[in-house]
Amino acid sequence: xxxxxxxxxxxxxxxxxxxxxxxxxxxxxxxxxxxxxxxxxxxxxxxxxxxxxxxxxxxxxxxxxxxxxxxxxxxxxxxxxxxxxxxxxxxxxxxxxxxxxxxxxxxxxxxxxxxxxxxxxxxxxxxxxxx
Amino acid sequence: xxxxxxxxxxxxxxxxxxxxxxxxxxxxxxxxxxxxxxxxxxxxxxxxxxxxxxxxxxxxxxxxxxxxxxxxxxxxxxxxxxxxxxxxxxxxxxxxxxxxxxxxxxxxxxxxxxxxxxxxxxxxxxxxxxxxxxxxxxxx
Numbered sequence: 001x002x003x004x005x006x007x008x009x010x011x012x013x014x015x016x017x018x019x020x021x022x023x024x025x026x027x028x029x030x031x032x033x034x035x036x037x038x039x040x041x042x043x044x045x046x047x048x049x050x051x052x053x054x055x056x057x058x059x060x061x062x063x064x065x066x067x068x069x070x071x072x073x074x075x076x077x078x079x080x081x082x083x084x085x086x087x088x089x090x091x092x093x094x095x096x097x098x099x100x101x102x103x104x105x106x107x108x109x110x111x112x113x114x115x116x117x118x119x120x121x122x123x124x125x126x127x128x129x130x131x
Numbered sequence: 132x133x134x135x136x137x138x139x140x141x142x143x144x145x146x147x148x149x150x151x152x153x154x155x156x157x158x159x160x161x162x163x164x165x166x167x168x169x170x171x172x173x174x175x176x177x178x179x180x181x182x183x184x185x186x187x188x189x190x191x192x193x194x195x196x197x198x199x200x201x202x203x204x205x206x207x208x209x210x211x212x213x214x215x216x217x218x219x220x221x222x223x224x225x226x227x228x229x230x231x232x233x234x235x236x237x238x239x240x241x242x243x244x245x246x247x248x249x250x251x252x253x254x255x256x257x258x259x260x261x262x263x264x265x266x267x268x269x270x271x
Contacts, residue, residue, distance in 0.1 A: 046206060054161075075212045077210045079208070
C-alpha cells in the first residue's frame, strides 16, 4: 500500500503513484473466486490482479466527501499467468486528465510485474471523478 | 474450450445474479470499498440512487466466458477493451454473450477477434467491448 495519500490536484499527466507489492495468497484468490461466483483453475484470475491494482491505487486518493468515482472504461492485455502464492508489483500512472463540465476523466496506465520482473499484464482504466 | 475456432462462433453465455452480498464480498476481495458499492444510505442520496456493482465484477464474468472458450490462451495472451455503459445493481441478472467476429493472421500468428456484451434482465447494456486472443492454428 502507498504510505501516504495522494492529493487529487497531484493527479496530472505523468504522475506516478507509489508502486505497490502484493502477495496473491490462496486466501485472497479464494475470496475473489467466491465474490465472482466462479471456480478456480489453479492460477490467479487475471482480473483479480487488475482489481487489486486499481483499488490499491485509487483508495490512496482522498475524494471530497459525498462524491463518487465511476469506472468508465477498461483496457487490458495479459502476458502470462501467475501462480497462487506469487508476489506482484503494480505500477500505475496518470496518462491523461480530461475535464468535462463538472466531471474529470482520469485515464490511468497500469503495469503489473511478477517477482521475476516479467510483465504480467498492462492496461488503461478510465475513471470519472468530480472535477 | 471451443472445439472449433471460426468466424461467427458464439460462446456459451454466462448468466449471473448480482446480490449486495456478492458486491460486499467483491469489495473485501479487491479492497475497493468505494461507498457507492457498499454503503446503501450513501448511495441512495447520490444521482445513481442506490448501490451498484463494481465494473470489474461484471468484467470478471466476461473473463469467465473467455476462459471457458479459450482456456490458457485467454489467461496468458488475451486482450480486452470494455466500456461500462450502465451500472449493474443488486437484484440484476446479467447475461454475458460473445462471439468470434473475425480471424486474422499476423506474422504467422493467428488471432481471434471477438465481441461481447453484458445485458441485464431488462435488456439494458451494462458493458460492451471487444477481446482478442492469440491461438495456435492447429486448434482451428
